[in-house]
Amino acid sequence: MDIDFKDYQLRCELRGHEDDVRGICVRGSEAIATSSRDRSVRLWSLDSNRKFVSSKILLGHTSFVGPLAWIPPNSEFPLGGIVSGGMDTLVCVWDLNTGEKVHTLKGHQLQVTGIVFDEGDVVSSSVDCTLRRWRNGQPVETWEAHKAPVQAVIKLPSGEFVTDTVRGLSVMSGLGILSASHDGSLRLWAVSGEVLMEMVGHTAIVYSVDSHASGLIVSGSEDRFAKVWKDGVCVQSIEHPGCVWDAKFMENGDIVTACSDGVVRIWTVDQNNVAEQQELDLYTSQLSLYKSSRKRVGGLKLEELPGLEALKIPGTTDGQTKIVREGDNGVAYGWNTREQKWDKIGEVVDGPEDSNRQLFDGIQYDYVFDVDIGDGMPIRKLPYNRSGSMFNPDLIMNRLAFLCHIRRSYLVVL
Structure with a gap:
């Protein structure tokens, strides 16, 4: 899918979380799930006016919630489900039809950092240096490949899993694996381990990276910017009033960002979806107030x-x-x-x-x-x-x- 690239502009702000928004997962261009330091997971869906609204609040974690993964609709979950991991060491499985928690997966000793849904199984990574596989609410396998905290896990199209002790990972279709690092850089790796490209531009820890079918890459950083990259070059820096913990593409090319100010924001290149001028001006004022407060x-x-x-x-x-x-x-x-x-x-x-x-x-x-x-x-x-x-x-x-x-x-x- 090609995107006629122009600068991303604010589409809307999603408010409801009471603390840092830490994680995002998206389903096509129609639904978003977000996690927060406020111990909740929120589902956002389009209403009859094509506006994103909070449709469900999932409560059950006892500490901040981080990684999320969708469960496609199946016989157990007719409307699909969500898997979430938290600082409380728990992996929770939610039924989106009822909004209820159906499994609480216990076994990790420290914070859960990554979640992958794998053909009916859940695979999770943790600061306790392990990966665990869960099936029907029960542990079935544990891997201890690392000697340091595992910060992320993804599944390749080939079926292999990639784990990371740096910060964030994403598959870049047809090319390799993207990683986000504490040193402020992004790298594109071949599966063989060869570095194909390095992207430098952030001035602090890069917490997340994601790619789109168009070839665009987005990254989120502690430096308060979500950066958009094309062919290894930063083509836009989107400023936020706080740390950008996560950034994800929607199928249509829109970008969703999770910020430490507790707000989820959607950014678009589609001029028909750009926020009203009053909302754009308000956001500019938010940035100015934030920066003046940090003096x-x-x-x-x-x-x-x-x-x-x-x-x-x-x-x-x-x-x-x-x-x-x-x-x-x-x-x-x-x-x-x-x-x-x-x-x-x-x-x-x-x-x-x-x-x-x-x-x-x-x-x-x-x-x-x-x-x-x-x-x-x-x-x-x-x-x-x-x-x-x-x-x-x-x-x-x-x-x-x-x-x-x-x-x-x-x-x-x-």
Whole structure:
């Protein structure tokens, strides 16, 4: 399917989730399922006016929900179903006819990161380094191909599974496998493992990647942009008021994005479906308000923070911290002496508005920031002095150990 490419514009905003929208799956151009940190899965379908509306809310997870997969209509599910995975280690199977949960699959020890529906079976991946196959609500097989957290799993047209310890995966029909990485890049791989193309343009972790039959690619990143790629070149950057956790193509070429502001957005190149000018202007205002609100990171002025070039200067002690400016965000890094590099700790999300020497574990610091280390982990406290010379070794070393696991980049084909 060819798309007469023009810039994507906002088609509509889908509001209802109460926290970050984390995952998306689409069915053709008619239905969307989304998952959220608010512990819910929502179904969106077209009404009689061809507008997407919330049609069902699926409740049953006890923590944030991530990956989703459709179940095609069958004898058990006449209207189809949804499979969801969560931070609560559960895989849930839902009947879309009733909106009820029919199976709760227990076995993973840590967060579920990927879901594939495979000819009646469910295959799931997890931070516990395993993949599991489930049939009729029961576990039937476990694979332990990785020695690190498995962040995604997809099924190739050949029937093979591809697993990933980087971030996200997608099949690019006729060409190979797309991967999204913590290093800010996208890569297209041959099934043999050869890198066919690298796409660089994001300035932070890339959480998701998807491709369309037209050859277009879309990616979503912590840098607040969904980027559209054609022939390896970024042809459009779609700005959001928050992290873009997921981005998926619909069959008609429209793009659905999941944002940390709790809003699902659909973007289109079809001028007949573009939102009214008033809605477009409102979205521009949302972006402006968001960016103005990010001009301070706690008590630090954003424009006074060093840029990414500061990370070219080696640290002096293991665990030394540094806060740098990435786009409209302040991001904390810790020095890893063993690997001689700065490892990302997380985004600074809050802190005191003035420096009155904050106490942490009985010690005074210039600032004590709240840091979002991602992946559904609790907000952590980061003590920080303007010199960057004092730190919390437990926080830093725990984070660095975690990052050393999840940032190893390799694919396994099963």
